[in-house]
Structures are given as C-alpha cells and as structure tokens.
Amino acid sequence: MKVLVAVKRVIDYNVKVRVKPDNTGVDLANVKMAMNPFCEIAVEEAVRLKEKGIANEIVVVSIGPKACQEQIRTALALGADRGIHIEADEDVQSLDAAKLLKAVVEKEEPKLVILGKQSIDTDNNQTGQMLAALTGMGQGTFASEVVVDGDKVNVTREVDGGLMTLSLNLPAVVTTDLRLNEPRYASLPNIMKAKKKPLDVTSPADLGVEIAARLTTLKVEAPAARSAGIKVADVAELVDKLKNEAKVI
Amino acid sequence: MSILVIAEHDNSSLKQATLSVVAAAKAIGGDIDVLVAGENCGAVAEAAAKAEGVAKVLVADNAAYGHFLGENLGELVAEVGKGYSHILTSAGTTGKDFMPRVAALLDVAQVSDIIRVESADTFVRPIYAGNAIATVKTSDSIKVITVRPTGFDPVAAEGGSASVEQLDVVKDAGLSSFVGEEKAKSDRPDLASAGIVISGGRGMQNGDNFKMLEQVADLLGAGMGASRAAVDAGFVPNDMQVGQTGKIVAPQLYIAVGISGAIQHLAGMSDSKVIVAINKDEEAPIFQVADYGLVADLFEAVPQLEEELKKVL
Ligand SMILES: Cc1cc2nc3c(=O)[nH]c(=O)nc-3n(C[C@H](O)[C@H](O)[C@H](O)COP(=O)(O)OP(=O)(O)OC[C@H]3O[C@@H](n4cnc5c(N)ncnc54)[C@H](O)[C@@H]3O)c2cc1C
Numbered sequence: 414m415k416v417l418v419a420v421k422r423v424i425d426y427n428v429k430v431r432v433k434p435d436n437t438g439v440d441l442a443n444v445k446m447a448m449n450p451f452c453e454i455a456v457e458e459a460v461r462l463k464e465k466g467i468a469n470e471i472v473v474v475s476i477g478p479k480a481c482q483e484q485i486r487t488a489l490a491l492g493a494d495r496g497i498h499i500e501a502d503e504d505v506q507s508l509d510a511a512k513l514l515k516a517v518v519e520k521e522e523p524k525l526v527i528l529g530k531q532s533i534d535t536d537n538n539q540t541g542q543m544l545a546a547l548t549g550m551g552q553g554t555f556a557s558e559v560v561v562d563g564d565k566v567n568v569t570r571e572v573d574g575g576l577m578t579l580s581l582n583l584p585a586v587v588t589t590d591l592r593l594n595e596p597r598y599a600s601l602p603n604i605m606k607a608k609k610k611p612l613d614v615t616s617p618a619d620l621g622v623e624i625a626a627r628l629t630t631l632k633v634e635a636p637a638a639r640s641a642g643i644k645v646a647d648v649a650e651l652v653d654k655l656k657n658e659a660k661v662i
Numbered sequence: 663m664s665i666l667v668i669a670e671h672d673n674s675s676l677k678q679a680t681l682s683v684v685a686a687a688k689a690i691g692g693d694i695d696v697l698v699a700g701e702n703c704g705a706v707a708e709a710a711a712k713a714e715g716v717a718k719v720l721v722a723d724n725a726a727y728g729h730f731l732g733e734n735l736g737e738l739v740a741e742v743g744k745g746y747s748h749i750l751t752s753a754g755t756t757g758k759d760f761m762p763r764v765a766a767l768l769d770v771a772q773v774s775d776i777i778r779v780e781s782a783d784t785f786v787r788p789i790y791a792g793n794a795i796a797t798v799k800t801s802d803s804i805k806v807i808t809v810r811p812t813g814f815d816p817v818a819a820e821g822g823s824a825s826v827e828q829l830d831v832v833k834d835a836g837l838s839s840f841v842g843e844e845k846a847k848s849d850r851p852d853l854a855s856a857g858i859v860i861s862g863g864r865g866m867q868n869g870d871n872f873k874m875l876e877q878v879a880d881l882l883g884a885g886m887g888a889s890r891a892a893v894d895a896g897f898v899p900n901d902m903q904v905g906q907t908g909k910i911v912a913p914q915l916y917i918a919v920g921i922s923g924a925i926q927h928l929a930g931m932s933d934s935k936v937i938v939a940i941n942k943d944e945e946a947p948i949f950q951v952a953d954y955g956l957v958a959d960l961f962e963a964v965p966q967l968e969e970e971l972k973k974v975l
C-alpha cells in the first residue's frame with residue numbers, strides 16, 4: 414500500500430525561542446530549522462511499514478516556502494521514495510494545510526496518511542484531524558502503536574486516562590505521539606541517494622485551493638518571567654517554608 | 663451570542679475541566695448551553711445542569727458516543743453547534759481529537775488551547791511550548807475553540823438549575839470502532855486537577871523508586887506526575903507525563919524530583935503557584951523557576967521529606 418506522510422519545517426526544538434522586540438512574532442532569522450519532531454516519528458513509522466513489506470511506496474509532502482525542500486530531502490534520506498513540495502510563502506493555517514493535503518490525497522490515493530500530532534511551533538494539534546474530516550476518513554490520533562491488519566488498522570492512542578485502542582477502516586489518518594518509535598538518523602550514503610529521488614513542486618493554485626487566513630495574530634509576547642526563588646539548606650527548612658511562608662501544605 | 667460547551671466526562675462524572683470551560687464561556691458572554699454526549703451519561707447531565715451559569719443541557723445519549731470516537735462526536739457537534747456563535751471544549755485528549763473535525767466540517771479555523779479571553783473574537787494562547795504568548799483574532803462566524811483548563815478558575819459546581827433536553831441525533835460515521843483500553847487505576851487525585859503534584863524524572867532511576875514519591879504523595883493528597891524521560895524509560899505510564907506534549911498542570915504546589923527542567927517539561931508546570939525542586943545538580947535549569955530549591959541527593963532527601971511531613975501534617 415501507499416503511505417503519505419506530511420512533514421513540517423519548524424524551529425529546531427533545541428533552539429531557545431525569542432519573541433521579537435516589536436511583538437509581531439518569534440525571531441526566526443538565522444535560527445536553526447529542522448523537521449518537526451513528531452513528523453520525524455511519522456516518517457520513521459512509514460519506513461518501518463515499508464521494511465515490514467506492508468507499505469510499498471512512501472510519499473512525503475511539505476507545505477511552505479522553498480526551504481521546506483530541506484526537510485523533504487531529509488525524509489527521502491530516511492527512506493521515503495518521493496517528495497511533493499507545495500510551495501506557499503503566505504501564512505498557511507491548519508485548515509488550509511488540511512485542504513492542500515486533501516488535494517494531494519485525492520491525487521495519490523494513499524491507504525494511510527501519517528502526520529505529527531502537533532507541530533512544536535504553533536502547537537495547534539489540528540491538521541491531521543481536519544484532513545480526516547475533509548476526506549471522510551477515520552482517525553487514530555496520538556498514536557503509540559500502529560498495526561495494519563488487512564483493510565483495517567489498529568491504533569493504540571495515548572489518552573488522558575491511559576491507552577485506548579481503536580480499529581479504523583483504511584484509508585485512515587494517523588497522528589503520531591512521542592512513543593510510537595524512535596526515529597533513526599540518516600546515513601551519509603542515504604543522504605547522497607536522496608538527492609536523486611524525485612521531488613515535485615506544486616502550488617496551492619495548481620491544487621485548486623485558495624489560501625485564506627482566518628486567524629490574525631495581533632501580537633506575540635514573551636511569557637511572564639518566573640524568577641528563581643531561594644535555595645533551602647535542608648529538608649526541615651523546606652517543610653517549614655512550605656508550611657509557614659508559602660502556606661501550601 | 664450563544665455558546666455551546668461540550669462537556670468532558672467519563673459517562674459517570676463530569677470532569678472539573680468542563681467547569682473551567684464554562685468560566686471561559688462566561689468571559690466571552692452570552693447564553694451558555696452544555697452538550698453532554700455519551701452513553702448512559704444521565705448523571706453527567708444532572709451534574710452539568712447544576713453548574714453555575716448554564717442555561718440548558720443537551721444530552722445525546724447513544725452507544726455511538728460511548729467511547730467518544732472523534733468521527734462520531736465531530737459530526738454530532740458540527741450539527742448541533744452550527745446555530746451557535748462559539749463552540750468550546752477543554753483541551754484534553756478527547757477535545758483535541760474531535761474538535762478539529764468540527765472546525766473542518768464547519769469550514770472554520772480552530773483556536774487551540776486558549777488561556778484568556780480578550781473579547782468575543784480575540785483570544786490568548788501559548789505557542790512554542792509556552793515560550794511565546796500569542797493574541798489571535800478570528801474572522802470566522804462560528805468560533806471553534808479548545809480551552810486550557812488551568813487558564814480559567816472553574817465556575818461553582820452547584821447552585822445552577824438548567825433545563826435538560828434529550829437530543830435524538832445519532833451520528834455513527836462507521837469509520838472506527840473501539841477495541842479496548844488500559845486505564846491507569848489510581849486512588850490519587852487526578853493529575854490535571856490536583857492541588858499538589860509531585861513528579862519524578864530520570865533521576866529516580868527506576869519504577870520501584872517511585873514508591874518513595876507515592877508515600878509523600880499519599881501524605882499530601884497529591885497527584886503524581888513524571889517527566890518524559892521517566893515515561894520513555896518505562897518507569898511510569900504515559901498518562902503521568904507533564905509537559906508540552908503531556909499534561910498541563912497548575913497546582914498550588916509542584917514538587918519536581920530528579921527532573922532537570924527542560925523547556926518542554928517547564929511548558930507543562932511553570933504556571934504552578936509554588937514550585938519546589940530537588941536535584942543534586944545545582945546548575946539544573948529547574949532551579950531557575952523554583953521558589954524553593956534543595957540541592958541534594960533525592961535518595962536521601964525524599965525519605966527525609968516524608969519524615970518531616972509526618973511531623974507537621
Ligand atoms: C510561510 C508561512 C508563514 C506563516 N506565518 C504564520 C504566522 O505569522 N502566524 C501564524 O500564526 N501562523 C503562521 N503560519 C501558519 C502556521 O504554521 C500554521 O498554523 C500551520 O501551517 C498549520 O498548523 P500547525 O502546523 O500548528 O498544525 P498542527 O496541526 O499542529 O500540525 C500537525 C501536523 O500536520 C502536518 N503539517 C502541518 N503543517 C504542515 C505543513 N506546512 N507541511 C506539511 N505538513 C504539515 C505535520 O505532519 C504536523 O506534524 C505560517 C505558515 C507558513 C507556511
């Protein structure tokens with residue numbers, strides 16, 4: 414079966430995020446960008462399905478400016494077969510991302526679409542569910558285990574009370590949680606090979622989707638700073654402070 | 663304006679998070695209805711009818727909603743919600759699962775995880791793991807919103823007397839079915855609403871050592887949490903993870919034991935009123951947010967803490 418994976422270019426998770434002094438957003442000039450960690454997990458899962466002989470082709474798609482092709486190449490080096498870059502310089506919000514991905518799904522007809530559960534920049538946690546609704550597919554969100562079984566897929570989900578397992582008809586959408594797998598690193602030969610793998614560039618217009626931002630960011634501020642308190646000498650002092658100063662026990 | 667709040671519950675009791683969502687709805691202003699969708703969930707509907715500020719409770723009681731499948735809830739809420747100006751639910755795993763489907767079916771954007779209401783169309787939400795706080799305005803006619811419960815003080819659970827109306831809308835998308843679940847059983851307070859939380863990290867070394875923390879938790883009536891490293895290492899189950907991608911907590915007192923204080927962990931607990939850190943490394947970043955820091959070996963400090971607490975409690 415064919416697997417489609419959506420990968421997003423975001424700020425590297427190790428980078429300390431700084432809000433711009435004019436409060437219009439976060440400073441992304443000259444910061445290290447990388448594949449969203451949840452998307453790395455999505456790529457890894459697809460590659461494992463291929464290694465098990467369940468998937469026979471992995472297509473990766475990314476939406477955004479030209480630089481997104483770096484993340485597509487990374488996915489190709491990890492084992493994806495072909496890339497699609499939907500070039501968009503404007504603000505593509507989750508609903509539009511889902512509409513663009515729907516257009517790709519209609520063309521490619523994958524049996525399984527794997528996305529990250531959230532991207533670590535906007536922390537929206539929306540795109541996969543929106544795509545599933547728009548395409549009329551079932552969804553297995555926050556997945557920690559994915560088992561394909563004939564024309565169904567069983568997905569174990571990380572939910573507030575513990576774990577929950579669902580059976581979904583294929584085609585279906587899966588969004589990844591942290592414990593689904595541990596992504597591999599790309600080897601140098603594979604990075605070289607990835608440069609020769611096909612990467613098609615398309616646009617929202619080609620796909621018949623009009624980008625229409627519904628949300629306007631009025632301002633972005635730094636969170637109220639929490640200042641460091643005091644160091645206590647021992648446990649007795651700690652308990653005394655909690656009881657008599659902070660009055661929380 | 664008219665606001666529809668989707669209740670979070672387990673078919674037998676209403677989650678406190680819903681009372682915080684009603685508080686967010688009050689901050690927006692307008693008539694507030696609550697939709698309780700589930701199976702044999704009459705007790706939840708009764709509880710919702712007593713919540714302060716609720717005008718009407720709508721109940722969709724059907725096997726199709728028993729396991730809160732996102733496909734079925736998505737269709738139901740999109741149908742019931744289309745006459746409202748705002749649709750709100752809590753940003754727990756159930757709300758995060760079905761709500762974006764509602765938004766997509768209504769062709770509107772979703773505003774995720776709000777912590778403040780500025781006006782009927784403008785909301786405040788954390789982005790970048792809480793390292794930035796964005797104020798966003800939506801131009802859609804129906805506003806679909808998930809609410810971070812720690813951002814809003816819950817309304818009173820008692821005192822209201824809303825009418826209760828049964829709905830006979832059954833939406834069964836037939837796309838998914840429930841196979842099974844593994845619920846962590848615990849008599850401790852729910853992590854998300856506990857007044858005190860004690861969490862362990864990689865420094866705990868193994869799952870058995872968490873028993874030390876349990877003893878302290880039992881003395882304090884505290885909920886138990888963990889860092890991702892402790893969960894990934896298999897010390898404790900996943901539902902204990904606090905952080906950007908786990909639970910967001912804001913208790914009166916948060917005690918971090920053997921946790922370094924990575925930005926993704928801080929994202930889940932830095933709104934706690936008082937933070938205590940116990941760590942043997944005095945350079946650990948957790949001390950930068952701790953009100954009271956104790957530089958010590960946790961294997962000595964935690965048993966001492968238990969003894970000292972026994973003296974004063
Ligand atoms: C050039 C550009 C500028 C932007 N500027 C702003 C801005 O100033 N303010 C603002 O609020 N938003 C901005 N956005 C939009 C913001 O990034 C969207 O909210 C985002 O594309 C969709 O939401 P999300 O990534 O949080 O989705 P989530 O639902 O959190 O992401 C879940 C998963 O969906 C998939 N996915 C999401 N987006 C993409 C993508 N682009 N390509 C491939 N897969 C994807 C990934 O698998 C991801 O793990 C901008 C986007 C672009 C491309």
Ligand SMILES: Cc1cc2nc3c(=O)[nH]c(=O)nc-3n(C[C@H](O)[C@H](O)[C@H](O)COP(=O)(O)OP(=O)(O)OC[C@H]3O[C@@H](n4cnc5c(N)ncnc54)[C@H](O)[C@@H]3O)c2cc1C
Nearest residue numbers: 863864865889890891905906907908920921922927942960
């Ligand atoms: C996309 C993404 C999402 C993430 N989401 C989360 C999340 O939601 N929640 C989360 O917690 N993390 C999350 N992380 C992981 C995070 O980056 C850290 O790796 C993690 O929080 C570290 O856990 P820790 O503090 O327990 O472990 P460590 O960083 O290894 O720290 C262990 C600490 O224990 C101390 N210690 C060791 N032995 C003792 C002793 N005997 N006595 C006292 N102190 C001792 C050490 O000094 C050290 O400070 C995420 C990471 C990514 C990339």
